[in-house]
Amino acid sequence: MIVREVTAERINAVVNHEAVRPWVTMPGQGALDLSEVVADPRNVVLMTEDGSGGIVFHQHEPGIYEAHTQFLPEARGRDALAAVREMIDHMFVATDCMELLTRCPVGNRPAEALSRAVGGVLDFERASGWLTEKGPVGVRYYAIRYPEWVKRAPGLPDVGHWFHERLEAENARLGHPDELHDDDPAHDRHVGAAVSMILCGQPAKGITLYNRWARFAGYAPVAIVQAAPLVIDILTHLVLVQDGDLEVLQCQ
Structure with a gap:
């Protein structure tokens, strides 16, 4: 548009x-x-x-x-x-x-x-x-x-929900027990913001802002492990992000 x-x-x-x-x-x-x-x-x-x-x-x-x-x-x-x-x-x-x-x-x-x-x-x-x-x-x-x-941004919770669904699908693909946290609308919103930035080429900004919120909210911070291709350590998973999608490299 x-x-x-x-x-x-x-x-x-x-x-x-x-x-x-x-x-x-x-x-x-x-x-x-x-x-x-x-x-x-x-x-x-x-x-x-x-x-x-x-x-x-x-x-x-x-x-x-x-x-x-x-x-x-x-x-x-x-x-x-x-x-x-x-x-x-x-x-x-x-x-x-x-x-x-x-x-x-x-x-x-x-x-x-x-x-x-x-x-x-x-x-x-x-x-x-x-x-x-x-x-x-x-x-x-x-x-x-x-x-x-x-x-307030209306689309962010949907992006966060998509991210969590992708993790669940990857857990199923890898035969790993589902250990995701319970539904949390606030977490979906801030994950959605971070994922949106990551997919739009602003991974450092997305990770920094998510971690700022996560520490206060009681979630563990995440970290960029590798810039190209982009690999992110989210504590429970090692995630590869490329071509607008994610792939779990390792369940931790």
Whole structure:
């Protein structure tokens, strides 16, 4: 449903649309060209497949990105909301992102409604931080941080459940007694986050964040044994991860 842009052609068409441009430019500013932004590998520009909208995630520093969301008028609504949620999920599982920030000028009610709908928390506001043709207006600053995102992201428990089912299947294949723990929704959620990151090329991030939660929750930490191909020691199993799947190399 979403695509990472490698050129600025499609995002330029959106930000320079007459209904979008007043909210993303300063008074008197000419047409925008985001070529340099897209070309910088530290930034992430995600768009819908049809090019009707997207988000420019501008890296402030490693792990922290400011999100600039733009959709054409005809693309706004339920589909745009679903796309934005998918883009946010992508940032947390497929990049180093730990914190997303965005600014909403007072008067841009759709932008504020979207920020709240996807889990944004109001951090602070300023009385005159945004310049318009009619003069400065207030700005509200929203943030989504990993600890809050991981509590709410809807798909994570399903991924965690899939992981546990794969372990059970591997136990059966190897003729090993089923020694998995009882169902634990909290564990499924955090395992789901870690597995999502691992499958999206962020194994170190996934393992680190899982271990941070596991120590507090009373689960044993896990460790990367080998990077290529990826082998993870989860205490009870030695697991090979490749091609979007896992294989138990050894029951321990």
